[in-house]
Amino acid sequence: MKTHALRDGFGRAIRSKRYLLLIFLANFAIAAAMSYGVARSIEGSLGSSASAETMVDGFDPMWFDGYETEAAGLAATFDPRITGVGAVFDALEGFLSGKVFTGESAILGAALLYILFWSFLTGGLLWRFQMLRGEGSFFGNCGRYFPGMFVLGLIGGFGYFATFYWGLPELRSLLEEPMRDVVDERQYALYTLAEFGAVLVAFALIDLIVTYSKIITVVRDVRLLLVLFTPFRALWFLVCHPLRTLGLTLFLAWALAILTGAYGVFGHFYPDVLELVGLTSGSYGGIAILFGAGQLYILGRIFLKMFYLSSHTTLYEAIRVLPPFEPEDDENRAATAREEDRLATAAGVGGASGGATMTPV
16 A cells, blocks of 8 residues: 555656646745845945955855854855755754754744745645545635644644754753763764654654644545644554555655755766866856756755655545445355346346346336
């Protein structure tokens, strides 16, 4: 059934390519709007200084040292030392360490805007990924399920917050004693890896509960007042089917790791690619290649997100909604034929073993 969920979920995600493009363009617009302020801040800092001329051909670390101390809001996120796949790992490290909750208000506001954006779209995507979906339009169902998706998103956010501010300190207190006398950096790295691994497992469980809560809300058409109880139903579903649900999640996690690894390989060979085509990193062509690769990576991330939702929706429907498929044996088929003959004779119609005659009405 897990293979069926992956195959059918992939097909449903592929058939929703128009919404993939829509989400990509909306995501690009949000990112462009936020990066405009950062670009204006950098432009104002450089002005017509000598650093501006230096930055045309390379990078001026002395200018960045001064700019880093003055930057505020979203401009504080500018860091040229993190490019390509490094930005992905930097964001992951900030999320797992809880730094995302201690950022400036502008950064938290941008994160809230992104949450609202996905909360609005998730209801429509889940409605489309159903096999037995009702009537309506994509955007109509986006608006219809948005309150429930937003409430469930807040529940998930509280779960992440609780993990950082209650679960993580407790874990660190447990590791503090054995780490106190550690002098081997490799052993210290193992303790740190165990800490991040525990947080990652907790996040994966929270995400699965919230995801299936959203699926149940849409598939079962749960009323808004009853949405608060769907996490309990989602948790029970996970307890009853741990291998299937975790199997889907691990497969898609590997797919994301492969995509990220491919992006990292491109970043490693990016200078060689530019040298091969006769471009420099500061040229328009070099910037276009790097920008295009980044957008392809983001497009792949969005598709995997849709694949994640569609495959889990397929699995839930196959277990909880659709009737089980039971192949008929010869005895069942014979019994069915006799019942059809009896009903057809009573109605004056030829049965399964007789002619296809019908008395006029």
